[in-house]
Amino acid sequence: MEFDNPTPGPLLAEINSPADLKKLKPEQLQDVCDELRQFIIDTVSVHGGHFGASLGVVELTTALHYVYDTPEDLLVWDVGHQAYGHKILTGRRDQFHTNRKYGGLSGFPKRTESEYDTFGVGHSSTSISAALGMAVARDLDKSDKKVVAVIGDGAMTAGLAFEAMNNAGAMNSDILVILNDNNMSIDPNVGALKEYLADITTSKTFNKMRDEVYDMLGHFKSAGDKMRKVASRLEKAMTAALTPGSLFRALGFKYYGPVDGHDVDGLRKMMEDLRDVKGPKLLHTVTVKGKGFAPAEREQTKWHASSSPFDKITGKSLAEPKNDDKTELPPKYQDVFGEALVELAAKDENIVSMTPAMPSGSSLWPMMNTFPDRAFDVGIAEQHAVTFAAGLAAEGKKPFCAIYSSFLQRGYDQLVHDVAIQKLPVVFCIDRAGLVGADGPTHHGAYDISFMRAIPNMIISSPLNEQGLRDMMYTASRYDEASWAIRYPRGRATGMDTKDKFEDIEIGKGVCLREGEGVAILSFGPIGKYAMEAADTLAEEGAHIGYYDMRFAKPLDTDLLDEICERYDHIITLEDGARMGGFGSAVAEYIGEKVKRPTLKIMGIPDRIIEHGTQRELHAEIGIDAKGILEQVRPLITVNA
Structure with missing residues (x-):
């Protein structure tokens, strides 16, 4: 199937760097945003790639490059799924059709690709730490460059983000953190932080309580100076507790927002003001993942990325069938895992499962839907996922921790300290093991065999096919002497006919x-x-x-x-x-x-x-x-x- 490469709109066609963007009048920025969003849709609909995240930050991206003097000012993206607009505005528009293809542009920001990519990313929650390091280097160099970190509300759930904010607040470092709040990572966000941000953006509690405080103070005027001072302190205490962003203020950040993340002129004005505000600042923007493409707005998880061409109006796939004889495609290894887990859990009530924010990617949804009290999405928190599993195992449960190989790297200390040393029988179902394809080096599962082999009390296995995966899971569910790692790749299995029942395999035998x-x-x-x-x-x-x-x-x-x-x-x-x-x-x-x-x-x-x-x-x-x-x-x- 042949496609022509998309043609940019008239304004976007003349933008080869942020310097070209700055030549435009503020009232032209919305037109740039419209053209940029359409160019992303046109390109991804033909060539595939991550999708919804970049559509959601078009206005934010445009405003950032219009206000800040990139690359002299440093812009750090978190994860990088949302950086397509950034790439297009920074000189890579004409190469964008090669995105994620062999020998082409990376799907993520990459330091060797562009001076505008200040930090290589692919995993979540690193932007604030990196930005703080850059800000401290700036101060040591006595420079006046600005440092901005963009992080999503999903990535904000990871401990690393709060470790960085705690440090930045204590150091009173001059950085701007932009919280892109769309209530999504790849799957819908979970946890208390999600509820906190939802309260900020929807609740009227603060305004109502503030009005009541002011009304109460009015009645205290005849009670003397002492009562007025007490009432004033009461107002400040209640304001600190109830003001939107109080959590971020407690970490030492000046909080601004929430603001409309799709109002490019409002964002421009806000950022121009914030450039002159010293110290750690957090701008809370509210956006819609998939903005401007109706199917992506309706089904945000499905449209996180597209691997095949699709109709840019309806969203219908245009991929040519690869099985002309209409035979059913083999299942993906992750789906073999998901189905087997439900079968095993039906036979053993002690089996539980967890994943760090990847129920779709790891195929944990069947377990979550069938046994909702025994399956957990713990958010983007890989370290917590491993130790959470260890805690369950310590109390007699049989945890199956579904996790990508490259994400398990982030829980290595917990793998050693909390699981192996204590000889707890956690089963690690390691998805995306080996080379994963278009996501590239940040997601290749290249190192898990090597880093696990050094750890005592661990079995390391990998099946040849889907029957082997089922039998390994079954055998691991009945083994309590050590932890067990089962690794399998991204992609489809063999399509073999699997047995209805499970069989024990002899541990350590080829x-x-x-x-x-x-x-x-x-x-x-x-x-x-x-x-x-x-x-x-x-x-x-x-x-x-x-x-x-x-x-x-x-x-x-x-x-x-x-x-x-x-x-x-x-x-x-x-x-x-x-x-x-x-x-x-x-x-x-x-x-x-x-x-x-x-x-x-x-x-x-x-x-x-x-x-x-x-x-x-x-x-x-x-x-x-x-x-x-x-x-x-x-x-x-x-x-x-």
Whole structure:
């Protein structure tokens, strides 16, 4: 399907930097916003990408670059889902159609891509900490540049954001934090902070109580100076407690708002005033995620991102069917997990589950809908999710913590301190393990095998297919001697017919799927599909190699490894994870102690940052696809011949 690249509107077409934006009159800014919003819709509807978040901050983005002298003034975005307008206004309009494509623009702010991208992001809640660091550096350099951090109300739920605000308030640092409040992250926000912000934007309690205080003071005039002083202190105390933004004031910030985040002229005037206000400041803007595109406004979770072309009027998908024979597409691994969890929970009332703000991405909704008292979205709080699970396990529950590999990195201390040391049987269902595709390096699940292997009291497993995932979950639900990690990738499973029942698997045992001579491939996880493809190709050529699905990186199946070492001259390990410290390293550590051992080649993610692209493109780039395996195996077969 061919598409023409979108054409920007007349004003946007002339904006190649914020300097061009500043040439316009204030009354032209709304027209710029309209054109910018339409350009984002036009482009994403053809090429895909994150969607709703950027539409919601068009006016905010335009006002920021109009008022502040970027890149001299520093603008720090949180997460980066909402930074498309920022990219377009800062010289990347004509390259924007390459966004999230192999070799193209990153889907997130990236320091090496533009001087306007002051800090690389992809995970939430980092903007205030980074901005404070920049502000302190400015003060040390005796500069007068301004520093602005933009953070969403979802990202504000993470502890890191409040740690930074507490520090910034105590230091009285001159920074502006803009709270973009749309009541959403990817899924709807949860927690007490959400309710607090909702009260600020909807409640009339403060105005009513203030009027009552003023009325009461009027009646105290005849009571003398002492009563008036008491009443005055009462007014101040009640104002401090009830004024919108009192929480932020308590952290040392001057609070402004809430204001309409879609009134570009109002935002411009507010920011021009705030430029001259010293100290830590918070501007509370209220926006609508998906603003200007009706389907995205109605279904904000669905339209967080689009991976395929769609009709920019109706929102209907324009993707060409990939299964012309109308066969049902294989399920995604996350959905296999979600369905299996409900089945297991129906059999065991001690099973509970949690996720840090990703019930859709992790497919926890089936569990939340079926057993709402036993499934929890804890908000963007990965550290809390891990320790919360540990607390449940300490009281006899069986927690399944559904979490992305790259997000588990944020809970590493809790994994060690709160789970492993105490030998608590938490099951970590690690989604997006391995290279994830267009989200790129901030979201690749490259390191979980390596950082978990060093931790005692942990089982590390990965299934070859969906049946393996179901059986691993079942076995883990019945195991109480240690924590258990089950990792699986982003994307679709094999489409195999799964059994209606679950089966126990032997912990730490791999399986031989194909016997051969000379060369044996040992794979860990669904990446083994490439090994099967390579083995089939070689068999057609008359070469027969061994293939083993090892299933466990810890504990290793040392008995099976002993047999392989006796039988084969060459071993190749395959994993969708970092080569350093991963599954292949575990094999190397074991066979390295043998006097007579086969040669070993470790195939995995090399020791460098892998950029974005489709999963197949990235697997091919680093040589862990079927073609890359064949390139490694064929010379060994020749040597043996």
